[in-house]
Amino acid sequence: MSGGRTVVVVGSSIGGVRTAQALRSEGFDGRVVLVGEEAELPYDKPPLSKQFLSGQWDADRTVLLTPEAAEREGIELRIGVPATRLDVAAKEVHLADGTSLAYDSAVIATGASARPSPWRPESGVHVVRTMADSRALHEDLRREGPVVVVGGGFIGAEVAATASGLGREVTVVDPMPTPIGRVVGPEIGQYFTELHHRHGVATRFGVGVEGIEGSAGDLRVRLTDGTELAAATVVVGIGAVPNDGWLADSGLPIENGVMCDEYSRALDAPDVYAIGDVARWFHPGHREYLRVEHWTNAVEQGVCAAHNIAHPDDLRSYRPVEYVWSDQYDWKVQIVGRPTRGTRHELVGELTGVKPRAAVLYTDEDGHLLGVVTVNWPKALVQCRRMVTEQASFDEALGKVKELAAAAPPRRAASTDTGGGR
Amino acid sequence: MPVLKADFAACQGYANCVDAAPTVYDIDDDGVVVLLRERISEEERPHIEEAARSCPVSALTIEDE
Numbered sequence: 001m002s003g004g005r006t007v008v009v010v011g012s013s014i015g016g017v018r019t020a021q022a023l024r025s026e027g028f029d030g031r032v033v034l035v036g037e038e039a040e041l042p043y044d045k046p047p048l049s050k051q052f053l054s055g056q057w058d059a060d061r062t063v064l065l066t067p068e069a070a071e072r073e074g075i076e077l078r079i080g081v082p083a084t085r086l087d088v089a090a091k092e093v094h095l096a097d098g099t100s101l102a103y104d105s106a107v108i109a110t111g112a113s114a115r116p117s118p119w120r121p122e123s124g125v126h127v128v129r130t131m132a133d134s135r136a137l138h139e140d141l142r143r144e145g146p147v148v149v150v151g152g153g154f155i156g157a158e159v160a161a162t163a164s165g166l167g168r169e170v171t172v173v174d175p176m177p178t179p180i181g182r183v184v185g186p187e188i189g190q191y192f193t194e195l196h197h198r199h200g201v202a203t204r205f206g207v208g209v210e211g212i213e214g215s216a217g218d219l220r221v222r223l224t225d226g227t228e229l230a231a232a233t234v235v236v237g238i239g240a241v242p243n244d245g246w247l248a249d250s251g252l253p254i255e256n257g258v259m260c261d262e263y264s265r266a267l268d269a270p271d272v273y274a275i276g277d278v279a280r281w282f283h284p285g286h287r288e289y290l291r292v293e294h295w296t297n298a299v300e301q302g303v304c305a306a307h308n309i310a311h312p313d314d315l316r317s318y319r320p321v322e323y324v325w326s327d328q329y330d331w332k333v334q335i336v337g338r339p340t341r342g343t344r345h346e347l348v349g350e351l352t353g354v355k356p357r358a359a360v361l362y363t364d365e366d367g368h369l370l371g372v373v374t375v376n377w378p379k380a381l382v383q384c385r386r387m388v389t390e391q392a393s394f395d396e397a398l399g400k401v402k403e404l405a406a407a408a409p410p411r412r413a414a415s416t417d418t419g420g421g422r
Numbered sequence: 423m424p425v426l427k428a429d430f431a432a433c434q435g436y437a438n439c440v441d442a443a444p445t446v447y448d449i450d451d452d453g454v455v456v457l458l459r460e461r462i463s464e465e466e467r468p469h470i471e472e473a474a475r476s477c478p479v480s481a482l483t484i485e486d487e
Contacts, residue, residue, distance in 0.1 A: 022475075
């Protein structure tokens with residue numbers, strides 16, 4: 001079916017690996033080459049702010065594709081060499097070692113990088129995105145002394161939980177009054193702030209960072225309100241930027257990510273696909289161009305692109321319902337859909353105390369179910385994810401979640417779990 | 423015949439499998455995966471393989487028997 005075709009997948013993180021594997025599941029029998037910049041075997045990133053950072057897991061547990069599995073699945077691994085250029089006209093990917101790979105289809109899966117810290121003291125300031133980042137931060141977290149986390153989003157919160165679990169005194173700083181409010185709204189965001197406090201982590205929200213001076217072990221973080229925090233280690237988690245710089249001279253339209261159509265094909269270059277954090281594609285359901293940085297999105301978009309490459313006569317548009325999780329302290333947070341598009345929400349259950357169980361459902365003036373946030377309640381998440389997909393009404397969804405709550409009352413944990421982020 | 427396996431201790435209730443292949447995967451009240459059946463056909467395999475690979479903790483596998 002696939003003749004002698006070659007697919008080159010650039011990027012060996014979750015999106016790239018799953019795309020390469022899905023090509024085989026979809027029946028593609030041509031050549032599949034997986035190119036990765038880092039010399040490490042392809043690894044998974046969620047543990048880098050949690051189990052790998054805490055030292056609970058070693059690197060082996062994060063591996064996504066062993067050389068044996070790659071061989072079994074017919075995937076040629078070219079790791080430790082970054083792609084430097086994409087020649088769309090010649091259909092070639094150029095690599096840093098001077099070689100090039102000819103392709104029939106290329107998949108751009110180069111992901112995103114941590115937004116660099118704008119504050120550059122001599123040493124002691126970390127970001128967390130790669131295994132090397134996580135390893136370096138782990139070393140510094142072993143040292144006594146306070147930790148300041150700049151950025152109260154998911155990464156910041158997870159790192160704070162992990163550092164606190166390792167016995168460090170932690171303060172999280174963010175210019176937003178409720179940082180997670182960007183995702184769940186300010187009212188529910190307040191519960192996330194209390195979650196930090198309940199685990200002994202201090203927050204300075206609504207205050208920005210003006211500067212960081214000193215060096216590892218002896219840093220001073222100056223805040224915009226004139227106060228100063230002493231820190232042995234600082235972690236900066238202020239978002240990510242797509243890794244599209246290597247495509248600058250490719251002629252592909254790039255606007256904070258590779259612009260793609262609803263099939264994840266680069267605009268004006270149907271042999272080139274982009275998936276995951278680096279792709280900005282047209283979501284036909286939402287009728288807008290989106291770039292999503294979630295793990296599940298990278299996997300689902302990779303599978304969809306693989307299908308489209310293997311079956312060009314049966315193109316599938318990519319129209320996912322957003323889904324992301326975050327493990328913070330004793331909370332497993334799962335978010336589906338687009339809660340912040342709502343104008344009203346209702347809480348079922350509780351968000352206080354030890355290991356609470358709750359769902360928050362969001363709706364608009366028209367009564368649609370737009371999004372749901374669950375805490376420690378995967379069963380409700382599954383139902384709600386289905387209902388968001390089926391565009392159920394808010395009232396119907398609320399009724400179902402309340403039924404679920406009544407059918408299986410929450411089991412409260414007996415003791416506080418302060419384990420490192422999970 | 424392909425057989426579904428799950429590492430119930432590893433499962434964290436992320437539920438991507440249920441979303442991708444609801445005919446074979448479900449989740450219980452404690453947030454742990456449930457195999458609705460264990461044997462699947464060769465025709466179903468590609469789709470279920472993709473669902474299994476959407477597990478963030480690699481708790482799901484398909485074996486040949």
